[in-house]
Amino acid sequence: MAGQQPARAAAARAPRAPAALLLFALGSLAAGGGFSLPGAPARAGRGHEEGPAPARRELLGALGAAAASPSLPALAFETYKDPSGAWEFKYATGLQKSESKLWSYFLRDLIEPLESVGVRVSETKRKSLDEIGDATEVGKRLLADSVPNGAPSEIISATTQYDREGRRQDIIEYAYQWKFDDNMAKQLGRKRFQLHNKALVMIERKKQFLVQASVEEPRWAISGDLLCTALDTFKLNA
Numbered sequence: 001m002a003g004q005q006p007a008r009a010a011a012a013r014a015p016r017a018p019a020a021l022l023l024f025a026l027g028s029l030a031a032g033g034g035f036s037l038p039g040a041p042a043r044a045g046r047g048h049e050e051g052p053a054p055a056r057r058e059l060l061g062a063l064g065a066a067a068a069s070p071s072l073p074a075l076a077f078e079t080y081k082d083p084s085g086a087w088e089f090k091y092a093t094g095l096q097k098s099e100s101k102l103w104s105y106f107l108r109d110l111i112e113p114l115e116s117v118g119v120r121v122s123e124t125k126r127k128s129l130d131e132i133g134d135a136t137e138v139g140k141r142l143l144a145d146s147v148p149n150g151a152p153s154e155i156i157s158a159t160t161q162y163d164r165e166g167r168r169q170d171i172i173e174y175a176y177q178w179k180f181d182d183n184m185a186k187q188l189g190r191k192r193f194q195l196h197n198k199a200l201v202m203i204e205r206k207k208q209f210l211v212q213a214s215v216e217e218p219r220w221a222i223s224g225d226l227l228c229t230a231l232d233t234f235k236l237n238a
Contacts, residue, residue, distance in 0.1 A: 077229065080105060082121075089211065090233040091117055092226050114195065114216050115223050117230045124208040129168050129201065135160045138201055139172040142210075146197075147176045163235065169202045171231065175217060196220040200231040209234075 076093040082105070091107055095117060100106035103118035132138050139158035147153045153176035161169050177194045185191045194217040202209050211234045213227035 085237055086205075087119075087121075087209065087234065087236050089119070089230045089235070091230050095227075109223075112216070112219065112223070114193065114214065115219065115227060116214050117227055118210075118212050118214075119230075119234075120210040120212075122208050122210075124203060124206060126203050126208070127206075129170055129203050134158075135170040135172070138170045139174065142172050142199060142201065143174055143176075147174075148178050151176045151178045153177075165236075167202060167204055167236070169200055171198065171200055173198045193217075196224065198224070198228050198231060200234055204236055209236075 077090045078093050079088060079090050081088040094109065095107035096110055098106050098108050098116075100118065102120065104121045105119045106116065107118070108116040126132070129138055132141060135158040136155070139155045143153055143155065154174060156173040156175060157171070158173075159171050161171060163169060173196075175194060175196045177192055179185070179192050180188060180190070195214055196217045197212055197214045199210060199212040211231050213224070213230055215223045215227060
């Protein structure tokens with residue numbers, strides 16, 4: 001995105017916003033199918049992968065060790081199971097459940113409230129992601145539905161993986177820039193923020209599942225992998 005691509009260089013730790021700050025709306029999925037808005041420009045994805053990204057395999061291996069060793073609070077995880085028993089995932093202890101009209105289940109950090117994990121489950125008439133296209137096309141639809149109009153944005157990567165039952169899961173990593181409202185900008189001493197997101201998308205049982213981790217860009221290297229545990233451990237139950 002010439003002239004609009006978000007800056008990738010890490011900056012100093014962002015000022016802490018008050019816990020009352022709500023996340024900017026990422027948009028709800030269109031009824032009956034989702035991702036129905038026109039696609040947004042994006043660079044090509046990186047192809048197909050199976051299983052979690054290599055950079056996080058060591059973190060995933062630590063889940064069992066954390067459960068067995070109370071002396072590792074930094075690697076403590078909790079499991080959330082949907083009341084229907086249809087799906088579940090693990091997340092880092094310390095994230096707090098928050099009410100959201102956009103997400104079926106939503107967790108955020110109270111000190112860094114732009115750091116969040118959300119799961120959205122919606123009805124769909126589609127039987128498979130194949131009806132949308134490849135992972136890059138799914139990524140375009142996701143950005144078109146999630147990013148505020150006029151916000152500079154980019155798809156960082158778009159890949160396809162398969163769970164143990166052979167069900168397709170697309171992993172979309174993307175970023176966009178947007179602005180705080182006047183009051184928040186005055187408190188923080190800055191007008192804009194850049195949000196780094198990683199999402200898992202899948203369609204199964206006439207439902208569309210979206211699992212997303214979001215972190216301000218300067219803190220992605222600090223919190224990104226930890227929040228993305230939700231994507232790596234998300235599973236549908238039989």
